[in-house]
Amino acid sequence: MTGLAAEQLERGSGGLDGGASVAASAAGPGQASPMLESLRRIVQEVNNAPDLERALTIIVQRVKQAVGADVCSVYLNDFDNRRHVLHATDGLRAKAVGRVRLELGRGLIGLVSERAETINLDDAVSHPRYQRITDTGEEQYHGFLGAPIIQNRKVLGVLVLRQREKRHFGDDEVTFVVTLASQLAGAITFARTNGELARLQDDGIPQRFLPGLPASPGIGIGTAVVVYPPADLNAVPDRRAENLDNEAKDFLGAVEHVAEDLDRFAARTQAHLSAEDMALFDAWRLMLESDTLIDGTLSRIRAGNWAPGALRETIAEHAKVFDDMDDAYLRERASDVRDLGRCILTHLQKLTAAPIQYVPNTILVGDELSAMQIADVPREMLAGIVSTTGSGSSHVGILARGMGVPAAMAVADLPVGRVEGRELVVDGYRGRVYVAPGPTVRTEYQRLAEDDAALTSELQALRHLPSETSDGYLVPLYLNTGLVSEARPLGIEESSGVGLYRTELPFIVRDTFPGETAQMSNYRRVLELFAPRPVTIRTLDIGGDKPLPYFPMHEANPFLGWRGIRITLDQPEIFLTQVRAILRASIGLDNLQILLPMISTVGEVDEALLLIHRAHEELLEEGYQVRLPPIGVMIEVPAAVYQCEALARRVDFLSVGTNDLTQYLLAVDRNNAHVAKLYDEFHPAVLRALLQILAGARVHGREVSVCGEMAGDPLATFLLLGMGVHSLSMGAGSLLRVKRVIRSISRARAREVLKVALQCEDAASVRRLLLDAIEAVGLGGLVRPGK
Structure with missing residues (x-):
């Protein structure tokens, strides 16, 4: 024991x-x-x-x-x-x-x-x-x-x-x-x-399964290979530096080595990842080369601490910024910061770890896996990923989905130290892991894996086909992303554009606000990559629960605090600089749309529109040939649902963030283990809120997009089509699965399913109905095989 x-x-x-x-x-x-x-x-x-x-x-x-x-x-x-x-x-x-x-x-x-x-x-x-x-x-x-x-x-x-x-x-x-x-x-x-x-x-x-969180769909059967962090930052003591110049030189050399490692991993995985997923390497480079990391560590070295101790303090401070955030995607970046810190420490300590022996059908297992450890495994040998921590929004989960590797995260009961070399089954659809499965379990999952392979092959045949229903109704499918790579591998062409481009990360990895020119360069890159397809850029959504290192805020209740449009309207110079950069980036491309986050009153929209028009007029006066793009608002708080008609009158489109909307409607923090099971986007209250949003938008002829996780759920496709949602925005890994459902049903059938769903009184009943509906068209394998 x-x-x-x-x-x-x-x-x-x-x-x-x-x-x-x-x-x-x-x-x-x-x-x-x-x-x-x-x-x-x-x-x-x-x-x-x-x-x-x-x-x-x-x-x-x-x-x-x-x-x-x-x-x-x-x-x-x-x-x-x-x-x-x-x-x-x-x-x-x-x-x-x-x-x-x-x-x-x-x-x-x-x-x-x-x-x-x-x-x-x-x-x-x-x-x-x-x-x-x-x-x-x-x-x-x-x-x-x-x-x-x-x-x-x-x-x-x-x-x-x-x-x-x-x-x-x-x-x-x-x-x-x-x-x-x-x-x-x-x-x-x-x-x-x-x-x-x-x-x-x-x-x-x-044999019992170990429950976790589904992170990447699919079935993986193979042998456990356990990995662990190469260096322990927490164990590093403070120590007086003997030679400050040498300590600084050693630190910068270690950073350079890690940068080379990142380039090598990127080259190894490029053939298996989409442009969106390759952008994760850009994120790590941004973090690695950020002023916060480099200057912060050098400053501590100059104060007298040796390089490992200075690095420990800097990483802890930088990771805490992410740890304190409510946004699940950004909070997971804390583990990326710690991974980079460990990699730098490894080179500082000149550790030469014994090479790991990967076997065919490796199931990579660890307490806190890093994306770089995953990239180290030859793709042809990697059959699955299991971590006792993390979530689907961690870089590990994102990479797994991009590579098509089944993954289960937060498998807290997994005895990591005792599974090396044992056979594992990873059910990435349900987040389950079986250790040394019995013959019956293994045979059943082997069958499911074969079915899954056939389904994957079938999905690949959908590439470049239109996303339209069997009765000819076109439903554009967009990408959610936060960084894009300059590479253009196959897969990026599958989307109709970008439905949600998050602008927060470049702000967070710096130690000062980025200037207009630096921002413009980032936005221009994504607009050019997708031109002439539309790109919806969301204005800065920080504050309260997502403080910047150089703009800290401490609040008793960050869930309901100073964030999103609230902070940018209170600090108009931040908003104006960003809007000017966004508008300048679109010159000659004309594929830009601007999205305003966390809207709860019509007054906020009116103020934001005044500032956007002001920035537009300033640029015209300065000689820039900029056009005013379509402007939309995110519907993610209940107040916006009840005022959606008034909001639609003021803007060109509405975009529904179902993650936050569900959380606020149900008063459930989905990242809190005690109540996470209550979080369900199929709750009748959420469905009726969506109907109300569409009805309000229809009065003024505005289109409605859904950009939360619900958009990428094949089960939800029936409901969203039936409601009349105009477009969906999701992660790259969900595009083909959702397209498969869209091409298999008619709008009339979707409306029939929606009509029955609206008579249900709880989310479980809605989910059962949708499972029956997707099974009826032979697509049960898209969601939970074997259920």
Whole structure:
């Protein structure tokens, strides 16, 4: 139970300090209660247990002793065979362990599991749900206390205390047992995923999957190759520099080496990535060469710290800027900053890591994988990617999708240190990972992988075909991006243009606001690359939860704070400079559209339009032949939904950011693990909000685009088509999948599905309807194969 198992036990579901608070309150100030001391000792002893069997034995023995009960037992739920199995006991007959199996839901054990709450009875025998079990000798006991063992809302088993005489267990004793039960949940989950629990049962149970977040669709079957960071920045101490010039020279040399590594990785992966995905290498170069990183480290070296220590402080400061952001895409950039820091430190320390031996069908596994570690694997050998951290918006997830490699992120229960060389199955559609899968699981996923390969081949045949419904209705598909590369590999031509170009990253990686000329160069690049197709450039969306290093803001509630259009209107010089740069970049191309973010009032639009017209007039006076482009607003807060008609009267188009709109409508932070399951874009409230937006836009003949994750979901295509959305904007990896759905259905069919969906009262019902609809046209493999 050492290592990850101990960590799982430590964190459990309830937590030691919170769960033991009632017990602790019985002691005087500054004095721990006997119960709390017992709890700490038990947790420590269980942490040192070599396996789950020994851990369960320790728990039943120590809990029985601490509470003064006659019996302590642990029953675990076997859902596949629908039974409760006695796995450990102190007080009942030892031969009953593993052999006593109650039908799921039967008896008092079943009642505790069914209710998912503690049951405390003076006389269990008199309870109507009591079930006599003669094999254990349990019929002679009266007092009963049963506490559910719960993890992620699922009852894994029951921790039971019995007393020969009638006894109602006290509040501190109940709290003690509940806390131990919650701590036990993590260890049971670990043992189950590691296969240990199966070995403890006579006939075993089917191999369980480890849940995570889907990051890149597809099925990967192969052998785990574990990688880990090459250098530990956190372990670097401060040290007085002997020679400041040499330290600075070493640092700059290390940066140059990392730049060369980036160029090598880019060359290796260019054949497998789209232009949008190749732009990630530009992002790393921007970060690597940013004033914040270079000047910040050199400044600390000049202050007397040696290069590794100066680098550690700079990376920590720079990463924190991203860590504090609410935007998921930008927050993931913190891991990229740390990756670059580790790479620089590796060269500073002149570490020469032993080359990793990649095998055919490598499943790359790690706690915090870097995109550069992925780029190091020969593409023909890479079958899947699994990380215990991260999300679909991390660079790892973006690269995986661009390369067409199945990936699962945030697989928190994966015992990374124990899977090297073992066979893994990665279900990138559902974010699941199977360790050493049984024959049935492996055969089924092998079939799905073959189906997936056939589907991928079918999707490739759609390249350059129009994105139109079976009844001839054209639905333009655009790209969401934040950086573009100068390269033009195949794939970039699939989009009808750029539906959302984020302008934040070049601002964030600097230590001062970029000037008009520097901004113009960036915008000109993307406009030229896609000309004559339209490019929608969103004005700066920073502030509150996304502070700039040189323009910090600290707010109590950044979700509802100073951000987006609010900050740029309050700081008009920032807005005017950016708008001037955008307008100048479009000269002679005329494929520009401007998008205003975080609009919540018509007054904000009026102010922004005045400033845009002012910038336009200034440029004309200065001799620039600029044209005023179409201007739109993002609908991403509820207030904008209810004023969409008034907003549509003022602008040329509307663009719906479904990620933020869903989050604000449902009052759910989708990055908060406690409530993330409540976040669902198919919630009836979200669907009705979209209908209201379209209705308001229709009054003034304005087009509506959807640019959130919903746009790239093949399931949502039915609803968005049925509603009459004019265009969709998404990541490059979703283009062909969405196009496949569009070309397979008619608008009439989409309207029929929408009509039924609007009668549903919850998101789950909508999702089931859409799954049935996509299966009916033979495209179930686009979403969740094998479901």
